[in-house]
Amino acid sequence: MRSKLVSIIQARLDSKERCGYGNDLLGLMLEACHKPEGQILSRDAIVDECKTFFFAGQETTAQFVTWTMFLLSTNQNWQEKLREEVQRECGMQTPDADMLSKLKLVTMVLLETLRLYGPIDVLRRKAGKDMTLGKINIPKDTEIVMPITLTHRNKEIWGPDADEFNPLRFEHGVTKAATHPTALLAFAVGPRACIGQNFAMLEAKTVITMILQRFSFSLSSEYKHAPRRSITVQPQYGLPIVLKPLRAGT
Numbered sequence: 476m477r478s479k480l481v482s483i484i485q486a487r488l489d490s491k492e493r494c495g496y497g498n499d500l501l502g503l504m505l506e507a508c509h510k511p512e513g514q515i516l517s518r519d520a521i522v523d524e525c526k527t528f529f530f531a532g533q534e535t536t537a538q539f540v541t542w543t544m545f546l547l548s549t550n551q552n553w554q555e556k557l558r559e560e561v562q563r564e565c566g567m568q569t570p571d572a573d574m575l576s577k578l579k580l581v582t583m584v585l586l587e588t589l590r591l592y593g594p595i596d597v598l599r600r601k602a603g604k605d606m607t608l609g610k611i612n613i614p615k616d617t618e619i620v621m622p623i624t625l626t627h628r629n630k631e632i633w634g635p636d637a638d639e640f641n642p643l644r645f646e647h648g649v650t651k652a653a654t655h656p657t658a659l660l661a662f663a664v665g666p667r668a669c670i671g672q673n674f675a676m677l678e679a680k681t682v683i684t685m686i687l688q689r690f691s692f693s694l695s696s697e698y699k700h701a702p703r704r705s706i707t708v709q710p711q712y713g714l715p716i717v718l719k720p721l722r723a724g725t
């Protein structure tokens with residue numbers, strides 16, 4: 476991966492005179508490094524940043540779409556509702572930002588997927604100094620693990636149906652869905668919250684919309700329900716799905 480990234484960076488440097496460093500994150504980092512103020516990021520640091528974005532952004536979003544497909548397969552009524560919304564707002568067109576912003580039910584299902592099967596299920600922190608959190612004293616260097624999935628299924632926070640798939644809980648927005656406005660921790664909160672969360676939502680919305688436009692789907696009888704954490708939360712034996720094209724030639 477490193478050599479691939481180094482060759483991409485070199486190609487950008489070589490084509491700078493012709494077309495600049497490029498209009499993306501890598502382009503911005505290269506631009507920043509070649510400002511007269513001096514070099515801010517080394518070549519190695521740029522490679523590391525690219526890796527972070529790739530690993531933080533690729534597998535998480537892939538599992539997000541996977542679990543959404545699982546929940547829509549096991550809740551056919553919601554699959555139908557979403558298809559109706561997609562057909563109304565997008566027809567058969569490739570969804571653009573305007574159309575995506577109108578897909579309220581799709582957003583609610585995506586948030587409910589993040590609650591029940593968020594790809595990241597624990598947050599870890601280490602206390603940099605002695606501190607007190609509420610009534611708890613935390614000595615320096617203590618490792619703190621926050622179990623996201625457990626809090627996402629806590630009935631005191633989410634109500635008696637916390638274990639059930641109920642996208643309607645997000646009908647009035649994410650801050651109103653539980654007893655606490657930041658109860659949904661799938662992207663974490665605060666200064667180190669996921670920097671790619673809006674992008675991930677857009678990606679997932681686009682993919683799910685385009686699948687709903689073309690296929691109906693259900694779980695294959697071979698599916699075994701066994702979520703497992705392997706950095707991200709994944710269906711241990713994969714997610715075999717039966718896809719049916721909605722129109723000939725899809």
Ligand code: HEM
Pocket residue numbers: 527528531532533535536539593594595598599660661662663666667668669670671672674675
């Ligand atoms: C559904 C998809 C995603 C989920 C569930 C997710 C979740 C998270 C979580 C929980 C964190 C905080 C980790 C911690 O503080 O311990 C995080 C951080 C981060 N995420 Fe995501 N993420 C997703 C997609 C993405 C995408 C698409 C990108 C990039 C394009 C991305 C880039 C990052 C980066 C760079 C950080 C570190 C931010 C920092 O430390 O300041 N993530 N993500």
